[in-house]
Amino acid sequence: MAHRHMPFISVLTGLLMTAGLPLALLVDTSLAYADGWRTTSRLDLCLVIVMIGLVSITFILFQVASLQHWFAENRREHMMLLISICVCWLLAEIVLEYSIQPRSPETSLLHRRWPHLTRIFTPDPAIMPGIEGRSEFTTNSMGIRGTELPPAKQAYRILCVGGSTTECLYLDNHETWSAQLENMLNNSFENRKFWVGNTGIAGYSTTQHLSFVQRSEIITKFDCLLFMIGINDLTAFLMSRDRTLLVHPKRAPDFRIPFWKHSRILDLLRTQWHLWKHSYDVEDPGGANYQLRRHIRRTSPRTNHLPAHFDIALRNYRTSIHQIVKTCMNKGVTPLFATQPVLWSSEMSDASKDLLWMGALEEGRFLTETRLREAIELYNRTLREYCQQHQIGCIDLAAMDGQETFFYDDCHFNEAGSQMVSRIMTDWFNTQSYPYILPED
Numbered sequence: 001m002a003h004r005h006m007p008f009i010s011v012l013t014g015l016l017m018t019a020g021l022p023l024a025l026l027v028d029t030s031l032a033y034a035d036g037w038r039t040t041s042r043l044d045l046c047l048v049i050v051m052i053g054l055v056s057i058t059f060i061l062f063q064v065a066s067l068q069h070w071f072a073e074n075r076r077e078h079m080m081l082l083i084s085i086c087v088c089w090l091l092a093e094i095v096l097e098y099s100i101q102p103r104s105p106e107t108s109l110l111h112r113r114w115p116h117l118t119r120i121f122t123p124d125p126a127i128m129p130g131i132e133g134r135s136e137f138t139t140n141s142m143g144i145r146g147t148e149l150p151p152a153k154q155a156y157r158i159l160c161v162g163g164s165t166t167e168c169l170y171l172d173n174h175e176t177w178s179a180q181l182e183n184m185l186n187n188s189f190e191n192r193k194f195w196v197g198n199t200g201i202a203g204y205s206t207t208q209h210l211s212f213v214q215r216s217e218i219i220t221k222f223d224c225l226l227f228m229i230g231i232n233d234l235t236a237f238l239m240s241r242d243r244t245l246l247v248h249p250k251r252a253p254d255f256r257i258p259f260w261k262h263s264r265i266l267d268l269l270r271t272q273w274h275l276w277k278h279s280y281d282v283e284d285p286g287g288a289n290y291q292l293r294r295h296i297r298r299t300s301p302r303t304n305h306l307p308a309h310f311d312i313a314l315r316n317y318r319t320s321i322h323q324i325v326k327t328c329m330n331k332g333v334t335p336l337f338a339t340q341p342v343l344w345s346s347e348m349s350d351a352s353k354d355l356l357w358m359g360a361l362e363e364g365r366f367l368t369e370t371r372l373r374e375a376i377e378l379y380n381r382t383l384r385e386y387c388q389q390h391q392i393g394c395i396d397l398a399a400m401d402g403q404e405t406f407f408y409d410d411c412h413f414n415e416a417g418s419q420m421v422s423r424i425m426t427d428w429f430n431t432q433s434y435p436y437i438l439p440e441d
């Protein structure tokens with residue numbers, strides 16, 4: 001009888017030894033899922049799929065008679081191999097938890113590109129009107145677009161924070177509004193030196209900006225943080241799958257987290273993926289992808305109706321602004337904001353309408369340009385009112401709204417637009433005093 005039960009015991013033991021750990025993690029993940037947890041990244045989803053695959057493949061393989069006999073003959077070696085893998089993994093977790101120091105301020109790339117990154121773009125003027133010639137995108141040793149950061153007190157150091165309208169990806173280094181702002185400020189103030197850096201990253205909203213000022217150790221290296229915000233908060237709201245979550249966006253999750261989410265090794269992999277993605281995941285060199293985006297908008301249904309809970313989105317936007325300001329002030333850094341100008345208008349030419357591609361809703365429809373203009377104006381008004389109420393600097397770029405000569409699509413600046421942004425900002429600085437301008441000794 002013992003001999004008859006031996007294959008079953010062998011199979012069961014082999015399954016538990018080989019698939020026991022991923023099976024236990026999968027059960028724990030299922031319980032967390034039932035409690036409300038959801039995957040938030042592709043890496044997390046891939047890990048869940050791998051666990052399911054390991055358990056399934058192991059179960060299938062152990063149905064093979066030859067494998068059952070192999071395991072019965074090599075059970076000890078198999079056990080030692082699995083134990084060795086588990087021990088090595090545990091040791092690695094311990095080393096990462098207690099021995100590896102946090103990243104230094106100069107190597108942590110939160111909200112920055114890879115240091116000394118170089119990319120060459122050749123935008124097609126037919127696709128991006130107002131941009132001519134070859135464009136070079138480079139970063140300094142800190143992963144910031146601009147020259148090297150000067151020592152403290154030698155210059156008033158301004159770091160521009162924002163999304164793609166700050167990043168100016170397809171403009172050459174010297175054509176970005178941040179670089180032109182630096183030159184214009186230095187020409188306007190003979191006895192004062194200015195440095196202006198650019199850490200804009202496409203798609204980033206006040207959610208990422210707030211995380212940056214809260215978590216990054218480089219914040220205190222700057223005298224002023226200049227935020228150009230609004231457009232990505234609007235588009236994120238429009239494309240949100242579940243807008244009811246906007247009611248309490250800052251509320252900490254009250255559901256359980258899968259055990260494997262606490263792994264330092266997986267956290268390290270997730271960090272490296274994030275750094276790679278946001279350091280090298282940029283647009284195509286010529287901008288051809290804009291043709292597809294524009295085609296999708298042109299061939300999709302339109303609507304004039306804003307999604308529900310728009311008032312809540314604006315209220316949360318104001319809260320994010322307040323938290324950014326409060327964090328900057330606590331760290332001794334002056335916050336400064338700029339409104340987001342756009343091409344959207346109720347009186348656009350057909351040629352300008354053909355340049356548009358934004359305004360997508362989760363349902364597959366697109367907001368009309370008139371409604372988009374009204375929506376972004378509400379975001380800009382929220383910013384202006386907050387800054388006025390709390391006496392925070394706000395550079396209003398509304399004079400650029402609807403001006404076809406300044407944009408190559410919905411909101412991104414061409415060469416003329418970038419120059420106009422820097423001129424308006426320089427004029428604003430010329431009317432201000434400390435703390436926005438470094439006082440003379």
